[in-house]
Amino acid sequence: MDPYDAILLLSFGGPEAPEEVMPFLRRVTAGRGIPDERLEEVGHHYHLFGGRSPINDQNRELLAALRAELDRRGIDTPLLWGNRNSEPFVADALREAREAGHRRVVTLTTSAYSCYSSCRQYREDLAAAMAELEADAEGTDGLEVDKVGQYAARPGFHRANLGRLVQSMRALDGAPDAEVALLFVTHSIPDTMDETSGPGDGDGNLYQRQHLALASSLTEEANGILGRDLEGELVFCSRSGPPSQPWLEPDVNDRIEQLAADGVRHVVVAPIGFVSDHMEVAYDLDTEAAETAEKVGVQLVRVPTVGTDPVFVADLVDALEERAAEARGEAVPQFDGRRPSVCEVGCCPNLRAAKPALCGRDSAALAAGEPS
Numbered sequence: 001m002d003p004y005d006a007i008l009l010l011s012f013g014g015p016e017a018p019e020e021v022m023p024f025l026r027r028v029t030a031g032r033g034i035p036d037e038r039l040e041e042v043g044h045h046y047h048l049f050g051g052r053s054p055i056n057d058q059n060r061e062l063l064a065a066l067r068a069e070l071d072r073r074g075i076d077t078p079l080l081w082g083n084r085n086s087e088p089f090v091a092d093a094l095r096e097a098r099e100a101g102h103r104r105v106v107t108l109t110t111s112a113y114s115c116y117s118s119c120r121q122y123r124e125d126l127a128a129a130m131a132e133l134e135a136d137a138e139g140t141d142g143l144e145v146d147k148v149g150q151y152a153a154r155p156g157f158h159r160a161n162l163g164r165l166v167q168s169m170r171a172l173d174g175a176p177d178a179e180v181a182l183l184f185v186t187h188s189i190p191d192t193m194d195e196t197s198g199p200g201d202g203d204g205n206l207y208q209r210q211h212l213a214l215a216s217s218l219t220e221e222a223n224g225i226l227g228r229d230l231e232g233e234l235v236f237c238s239r240s241g242p243p244s245q246p247w248l249e250p251d252v253n254d255r256i257e258q259l260a261a262d263g264v265r266h267v268v269v270a271p272i273g274f275v276s277d278h279m280e281v282a283y284d285l286d287t288e289a290a291e292t293a294e295k296v297g298v299q300l301v302r303v304p305t306v307g308t309d310p311v312f313v314a315d316l317v318d319a320l321e322e323r324a325a326e327a328r329g330e331a332v333p334q335f336d337g338r339r340p341s342v343c344e345v346g347c348c349p350n351l352r353a354a355k356p357a358l359c360g361r362d363s364a365a366l367a368a369g370e371p372s
Helices: 018-030 034-049 055-072 090-099 116-134 156-172 191-195 208-227 254-263 286-298 310-327 362-368
Strands: 004-010 079-085 104-109 144-147 182-189 234-236 266-270 297-302
Touching: 004 055, 004 090, 004 116, 034 156, 055 079, 055 286, 055 310, 079 090, 090 116, 104 310, 116 144, 116 182, 144 310, 156 208, 156 254, 156 266, 156 286, 156 310, 182 254, 191 208, 208 234, 234 254, 234 286, 254 266, 266 286, 286 297
Parallel strands: 004 079, 004 104, 104 144, 182 234, 182 266, 266 297
Antiparallel strands: none
């Protein structure tokens, strides 16, 4: 892993007790003017699960799986863990790195795709955490932070999703294609966020295009393996904006109802937009979508997320090793859709406010006093 002497797993975070739910939601929505009454409605989702999000336990499992794979390869680089919105906070993780004498950290996020919320916002949080360290008596003490590029198009992410999709679809052996629908699900985002996802001089809509590319290839390969002729489609969950703001559609529940009206009797739901079965999966799919399917008389087959699938974990370690090779100035394998480790200027912009962000060419330009 040279030149890196520590690896940081950076995730969204979630409450682990009922009293943590509202503080967590206030951090997530800070600056958006959302009243507590609305947050309490969202908090109800967490209280259905005892006020505890599954995400932190899933990150602990991912950390253990990454550690085992690193050890298998003879890599003893320490693994750290930080969250954006709950303990352990990213600033505390970087402070831990500094105090342990680490000087160059490579970050791996639990978000595979490219848009403001799934990439640049993590980079902003890294910048804010480093600014918090600067305010300490010790400062950053020479600490540097890099990041692995978004990995939606990586081969291991593809293979792990394919394996879980095929295994789940085998439960429908014998059901005619005309009665089966294949829905790939991801988190909805505002239309404007999707339109500006990707490099500032690019075509935009990278968030949606990445999902569509993966959904198309998974559909083709699963059909070939299972001898089917299904047409997969992309749907969305977890919309949270005001009704006046357009978000990506269709909603998974609306689509299930439409499919049932068209004679579909089995709906396969593959949450390719998520890497683990956290709240957007546990509530939006396993609770809400399951209730919708039951109401309209449809069998719901829910595909597991990649989680700690050994193929996915091994590919994440490949990505870390490739990032280290890049930092050493070496060539790395190329594949369609590969995202850069250092984001281009204007990539996935913050449409509400301009904030510093690490791991991008714009951050390098700002450090040099140049306009971004």
